[in-house]
Amino acid sequence: MKFVVSSTALLSHLQAISKVINSKNTLPILDCFLLELEGSTLTLTAADSETRLVTSLEVNEADGNGKFAVNAKNLLDPLKELPEQPLTFEINNDNLETFIFFHNGKYNFIGQSGDDYPQPKELKETAVSLTIEPQVLFAGINRTLFASADDELRPVMNGVFFDITPEDLTFVASDGHKLVRCKTLSAKGAERASFILPKKPANLLKAILPKEAETVEIKFDENNAYIKMASYTMTCRFIEGRYPNYNSVIPQNNTNKVILDRQAFLNALKRVSVFSNQASNLIKLQLTDKNIVVTAQDIDFSTAAEETIACEYTGSPMNIGFKSSFLIEILNNVPSTDISLELSDPSRAGLIIPAENEENEDLLMLLMPMMLND
Template identity: 45%
Template sequence: MKFLVSTSTLLKQLTAISGVIPSNPVVPILENFLFEINGGVLSITASDLQTSIITKVTVEAEENGSIAIPARMLIDTLKNLPEQPVTFTIDFDTYSIEISSDNGRYKLAGENAADFPKIPELSRVDTIEIPSDVLATAIGYTLFATSNDDMKPAMNGVFINVTGDHANFVSSDSHRLIRYRREDLKSEYDASLIIHKKALSLLKNSLPSEREIVSLEFNSANAIFTFSNIKLICRLIDERFPDYENVIPVDNNNLVTIDRAELLSCLKRISIYANKSTNQVRFKIMGSELKVSAEDLDFSNEASERLFCEHEGDDLEIGFNAKFLIEILNNLHSEKIIFKLSEPGRAGLVVPTETEDDEDVLMLVMPIMLHNYA
């Protein structure tokens, strides 16, 4: 079997899906791309058993067929070839692949396509349509706060809950909780699913730059995202997501409005002097002044800065993990943010002062108990 394709076109598609390929696969065949040609269309599949991505490329081919090709070797070859058409010649008796360019010939060993894992087909699916820019924004807001704790599998992904009123995208690692709500994304029926962070990271990197409708089909076990020439199939996390609404405090009436970029820069400097095991920084709010400080008694390091803020409520002193706050501020885009606080032992909320129409962004961060209060 032979087919002709442009090096840049093929490399672009392979790069888009190569992130799913595991570095130490359970099954060696997963180190390969699955190439399938049918009617002049080349379908390329990459998989790690939990997540699979399929992309399509139009090629010049007179025959149909399929073969598994070593992923890393193929990408490295194409990266170092100039833009030109190349011919793939495949011998199904020996599973050898020969790539012919204008001035070179490269031969590598493939594998039997029949050994590549079958991609699950969904029956009795529900479908939701999501604009690609909304999906990218939702993933961007929530992905960083997913958990790495294998003992809490439900929190290793993002919880998506779509109702007749709105859609919520929620993530938490026990220290932070992020809820991104879209009022313009609804469904005739209630739908809930948890999608693993790796699948969402791959999805975000594959989403088109221009606005496009993404079709999300799912059943109790798997989900399929379809857009452009990409199809991403992932296994859902079969766990119950924590009752996050009950964790969000509703009476945080101590409000601190502050410039996001100024506070972020301040935290990056102050955190250098914090204890490396706790990353604790102290917020002391007095009138329209926020004093941010940190100390590491083991090494006699300490630092403090004062920032101007708008403050409604009583004076307050509260501790936070600087690393968590820095990540939260890095993932907000508003010029100013509001801290909604109540007392030193209760969770604080961080919300942007500016949001787009139909969206609501809420970021919760747990405090660190201070040993003393001035």
Template identity: 40%
Template sequence: MKFIVSSSVLLKQLSSINGVITTNPVVPILENFLFEINENHLTITASDLQTSMITELEVESKESGNIAVPARILMETLKNLPEQPVTFTIDEDSYSIEISSDNGRYKLAGENATDFPKVPTVSDDFSVDMSTDVLASAINNTIFATSNDELRPAMTGVYMNLTDTNTTFVSTDGHRLIRYRRVDVASDNGNAIIIPRKALNLLKTTLPSENINVSVEFNVSNAFFKFGNIKMICRLIDERFPDYENVIPANNDNKMTIDRSEFLSSLKRIAIYANKTTHQVRLKITGSELQISAEDLDFANEANERLSCEHDGGDIEIGFNAKFLIEMLTNLDSKKVELMLSEPNKAGLLTPADKDDNEDILMLVMPVMLNNYV
């Protein structure tokens, strides 16, 4: 079996799906790409059993067949070859692969393609279309707040709830919660799924920069994403997601509006002086002034800054983990942000002051109890 393909085109397609492959997979065959040739059509699959990615490209060939090709050695070879047509010659009896280029010949040992796990198919149970911009925005705004705690698997992914009026994406790690809602994505046959973090990270790096349509289909066990010539199938997290709406405090009498970049810069400076374990910063709002302070008693480090803000409500003093606030403010892109508070022991809500008509984003962060040193 033989086919000819451009080295740079093949490398680009392999790079887009290579992220799925792990260094020590459960099954050794998963260290390979699955190549399936049907005349001038090449389909390449990479998988880690939980997630599979598939890409397709045109090649010069008159034959059909399949082979498992070692991923690492093939990627390294193509990265170091200049752009040129390369010829793959595959011995279907010994599974040996020979790559011929202008520079020379390279032989590597392939494996029997029949050992490669079958990719699950997703019957068209539920489906929704969204643009790559919407999906990328949903991933970027939620993925950083997913949990690493394998004992609470539901929180290691992003919850996606489809209704006939909107789609809501939610992530939480128990210390903070992000609710990202889009009114321009809806589905009549509403449903809710939890998508694993790894699959979303792969999507994030693979989504093209141009704004194209992404087709999402899912059933009870798998989700299927398709855009351009890339397909991704991932196993869903079969767990119950926490009742997040009950966590969001309803009456927040204290509202502070402040310039996002000023607030972020100040927090980054103050955080340097915070305790390295708790990362605690103290926010004290009095009138139209915000005082941000931190201290590390172990090293006698302390810092404080004052910023002007718009404030509606009584004076309040509250502690937060600076890392969480910094991450949230970095992910927002509005000029001003609103911080809504009720009491020093209740969660704070961070939202953009200027909202997009199609999106609604709410970030919740739990407070850190203050030691009242003054």
């Protein structure tokens, strides 16, 4: 088997799929890329035990068909240092000895049999299909993923929940302290369905989707999904379990509302939070008609800070506490110049909503308060 391929084209495809490979694998073959040549198409695969990412590129002077596995480091590390040039691969089909010839040298190593590489699970006949524009899928994952948990005791919280109805698609993520619900009218299913996409495939999609231009098709059953994009195909296993009823934790009838400049609020929080107690990260918001006073203090070190920001407030005067690192994270992920902060009382969750939503999108973020001692 023999083929010629551009070094930079090969490197960019391998780097995109290499993030799937774990640093420690139970199966040694999962330390490898699977390369499969058919005609002039070279298909590249990287996998771990639950996620698989496949891409392909055209090669020149292809001769013979076949598949073999190559240790990822043996291929990636030297390619990173090579300038753009054609690489000639020659593989002995009998013992899988592989030679890579380039402009002023060659590498050689022994590949592994491609037949030992794990195959993806077939979807059940009951599989459901969802088509979605790449930018809509990217926005949904990008808005919510930061709020997902790392909780070994409640694995269902460690991913992005897709809630599909015939009217819309809702992306949800929560770690028990903060929650993000992003509803889009730009995608919908033929019937009600849902799944929990784990963090790893969600992060991989976040990296790939901005470069995609064509519609994405997601086919899934209860346990697995095939996500087909123009340049990549991903298969992944879902997190099993029932996602909590996220709508039940969103407080209704919030009579106290603040509208304020997101960036000004964010900058003030970053400055004031430096003076908060390092263990609790507590900051206090004092709300009055025209102003919001942001304060923090650390009694142990006799430090304190206070800043006043102009705002539009309707409601009764109120003091509420939040963990500053969570509030900063939420504000960093709201795509709007002004935000609306909606509160009912100091013991119930606060809602952070963009003052102007993106087209066909309804975004809501929620943060649980911290108790104030005064």
